[in-house]
Amino acid sequence: MSQSDTLFDYKHIWHPYSSMINPHPCYTVISAKGVYLKLKNGKNIIDGMSSWWSAIHGYNHPVLNKALKKQIRKMSHVMFGGITHPAAIALCRQLISLTPKKLDCVFLSDSGSVSIEVAIKMLIQYWQSLGQTRKTFLTIRNGYHGDTFAAISVSDPNNSFHKIYHNILLKNLFADAPVSSFHDNWNNSDIISFTKIIEKNSYKIAGVILEPIVQGVGGMRFYHPTYLKKIKILCEYYSIPLIFDEIATGFGRTGKIFAFEHADVIPDILCLGKSITGGTITLAATLTSRYIANTISQSETNCFMHGPTYMGNPLACAVANANIKILKTNIWKKQVYNIEKQLSTSLLPLIDHPYVIDVRVLGAIGVVECSRSVNMLLIQKFFVEHGVWIRPFKKLIYIIPPYIISTQALNKLTNVIIDALNHDFLFL
Known part of the structure; x- marks a missing residue:
């Protein structure tokens, strides 16, 4: 150079x-x-x-490189609208086998931020299918979910990365972040702020979104697994879907294949990205339950209104498959x-x-x-x-x-x- x-x-x-x-x-x-x-x-x-x-x-990595070379000899890309291909099918099989049984519908996209956008749009459309207009999301402070607009709207409004945009974003709800760290004793007062907000606003909350256990660039904090357990109980009580953002933590970073496993709870929607391809090429996935997927599919439009151009990119799917096979060893x-x-x-x-x-x-x-x-x-x-x-x-x-x-x-x-x-x- x-x-x-x-x-x-x-x-x-x-x-x-x-x-x-x-x-x-x-x-x-x-x-x-x-x-x-x-x-x-x-x-x-x-x-x-x-x-x-x-x-x-x-x-x-030789295994990842081999997967890329093998796939590119066949095709590097093909549109996913009305077309499917073996690499995408194999990847979705692997993702479903790796995640909780409940999460059996996979939407592929091309970046972590977009997977968050997809999750948020899913729940807005989910509630519309049920005859309700809900566009408010509940999360916690110190969070970070990406740089696109819906992702910014559920990231901490005081975060210096994004605060200049918050006057034009959807107004969401932010509970105090838990203070009890991962390795400390649980303090039940940590859940008070979240409980008060969800009790007062449950009728208008479309979903709850969290980075499980590890809050990333919002402060690199590790919070207590009991917090997730309490959140899950509240979400189930009020019938509010729960989104976990595992874009940074997924695929082993915290010592579990997914960070939410530390709390033994299961989300309704799971967002994955970053290391899904072993750092070779961009790809992301949003997994959800059959119930949510079917509810959206019975809406006025009869489909989910999202379709990235590079959705299901064969190169990315092929190398993601190889990456997951390495992890499964x-x-x-x-x-x-x-x-x-x-x-x-x-x-x-x-x-x-x-x-x-x-x-x-x-x-x-x-x-x-x-x-x-x-x-x-x-x-x-x-x-x-x-x-x-x-x-x-x-x-x-x-x-x-x-x-x-x-x-x-x-x-x-x-x-x-x-x-x-x-x-x-x-x-x-």
């Missing part, structure tokens, strides 16, 4: 959550293998982010267990550091919450210079490494985090 390419990128390409005026520099990756990203200068750095939760088996369980154990040993002692206010570990997720916000420009440079790719935000330094990471590579990630905490200039 030439210097002119780098300059073109800087001047013309708008990267996620960035400004076009004096944007932060981007680091050019020319290839990736295993847990390593190779930069244009030839340096290899360890990816601690799994490409935003997705590359759970690392990069250039259950090697990931030991991998994630070992990561959790090592992260606990390395990171939990940081609670005594003067710049640290909390440390959280669950499955293959490690979070260091600092007392001061990071200087994004400087800390990103520091991490790259020290051979790791970690993308902090606000006061959070967190890692979500590929499951295949070695003990040595994980040690390097955590050691560089520890080193960063001892450099005052990296914080605002």
Whole structure:
């Protein structure tokens, strides 16, 4: 990659959550293998982010590559309207076999945010089919569900990512987030706010939506499984469908194949994405019950009104199938267990550091919450210079490494985090 390419990128390409005026520099990756990203200068750095939760088996995995190559020889894409194909059928079989029996209808889409849009539209249409107009959703604060408009509307309205849009979004209901953490004792007062809101507004609530157990970029909090149990009881009492957003946590990240399994509850709608293809190509899925699907299908339109162009993309479905087959070998369980154990040993002692206010570990997720916000420009440079790719935000330094990471590579990630905490200039 030439210097002119780098300059073109800087001047013309708008990267996620960035400004076009004096944007932060981007680091050019020319290839990736295993847990390593190779930069244009030839340096290899360890990816601690799994490409935003997705590359759970690392990069250039031979099984995933083989699935892509085999499928592309047949066809890379075909419209899903009025057409089906073996890769999509096989994937939906796998998803149904992997999820609770109740979730037996699958709607495929092309990104996690869209899978949330699909879930929300499903429930709006579901209630219309029952002769009711309901468009209000109930969720909890500190949540994040994506960057498209319906997804933003159920994300925390005070989240700096999206608060500029909230005056034009559907007005939804937000209960206080639970305080009881995953590893602490349950405090029943956590459910009071949610209970009061659902009691008062049950007649107009179309659905409840939550990130189960782990709240992602809304704060990287891990809450108590009992909270989900209480939510499920309330939803059943008021006959309000429950949506779980497992886009980030699905496929093993928390130590269970799905995070909701920690609470032993089952949603009415389940949204999946990110690691569904092992981080190779974009795909998402929204699963629901036969009852909800049939109710929607008996509506005035006689169908569900959504149809992404790349829905059921054969390449994505083929590699997702290969990814799920890898997961079904259950090697990931030991991998994630070992990561959790090592992260606990390395990171939990940081609670005594003067710049640290909390440390959280669950499955293959490690979070260091600092007392001061990071200087994004400087800390990103520091991490790259020290051979790791970690993308902090606000006061959070967190890692979500590929499951295949070695003990040595994980040690390097955590050691560089520890080193960063001892450099005052990296914080605002």
